[in-house]
Amino acid sequence: MSDEQLEATELRQRPQKESLFEAPPIAEQERMVEAILFASAEPVTVKDLAARLPHGSTVTQALVSLQRRYEGRGVELKKIGDAWAIRTAPDLGFLMQKETVETRKLSRAAIETLAIVAYHQPVTRAEIEEIRGVSVSRGTVDQLLELEWIRFGRRRMTPGRPVTFVVTQEFLDHFGLENARDLPGLKELRAAGLLDNRPRPGTMPGVTAEDEEDVVDSDDQDDLFED
Structure with missing residues (x-):
């Protein structure tokens, strides 16, 4: 076997170096999105989520998967305008009500x-x-x-x-x-x-x-x- 063939074989056998911009698995992206939404008091836009997640992440896919996973649970992932938020399931809203509620009626x-x-x-x-x-x-x-x-x-x-x-x-x-x-x-x-x-x-x-x-x-x- 020639020197050129040996060198080519060696290069094929070497482990490929991972890209510095390789996105994490979708399951890990879901966890990241979930953490951001839970910590945020206000709905978060897709643009803001993408800015926080690692480069190359598919935020929309993570949101859709996360929304499907929360179906039927005590909280749900809701799209509000162009943003997303985790909210209490509508049928459980009564659990969050206080005994005394101060209301301001509009004219x-x-x-x-x-x-x-x-x-x-x-x-x-x-x-x-x-x-x-x-x-x-x-x-x-x-x-x-x-x-x-x-x-x-x-x-x-x-x-x-x-x-x-x-x-x-x-x-x-x-x-x-x-x-x-x-x-x-x-x-x-x-x-x-x-x-x-x-x-x-x-x-x-x-x-x-x-x-x-x-x-x-x-x-x-x-x-x-x-x-």
């Missing part, structure tokens, strides 16, 4: 404003007022912004470039929604008793738009948006 104006943003986003303040039929006070918008249930969206490319409003990831997380398309339709709202035949805002005699902003209803419609 009817705030509820209607929030609903309009959720169903018509992105929507400008003028469009909200057109749909409601009355003006929207700054306090109503500020309250929803403070709750972090709505946020400023992109400005419209129209005269004056008005700012738009959209619902936030916190809003989706609070109501267990993946995206705004999961909001109930009119039939579901009526079936749940959340829509009634009360007069449109601004049509009640003796009640101005400013007065209406301070009205807090005690019926079931407000309970949908308790915090």
Whole structure:
């Protein structure tokens, strides 16, 4: 056997050096994703997960496998907007409730404003007022912004470039929604008793738009948006 053949045989028999960028096994990636989500108080985006995991990791595959593994357990992996979070199974939520719960009810104006943003986003303040039929006070918008249930969206490319409003990831997380398309339709709202035949805002005699902003209803419609 020639020297060249011996050298070639030796090279084939040598163990291949592992790449410094070789991704860990998918099971190990699942453990890493699981650890990050458990330690995070807020939902984590795929981009943020990918930035923390070793180079070459398949974050999406790890999330799908982890979500399947949590099916039927006490906690589940939920997609919230463009992020992921570990949450208590819906049917076990009653175990997490406290004996005394302090609730803050939103005014009817705030509820209607929030609903309009959720169903018509992105929507400008003028469009909200057109749909409601009355003006929207700054306090109503500020309250929803403070709750972090709505946020400023992109400005419209129209005269004056008005700012738009959209619902936030916190809003989706609070109501267990993946995206705004999961909001109930009119039939579901009526079936749940959340829509009634009360007069449109601004049509009640003796009640101005400013007065209406301070009205807090005690019926079931407000309970949908308790915090």
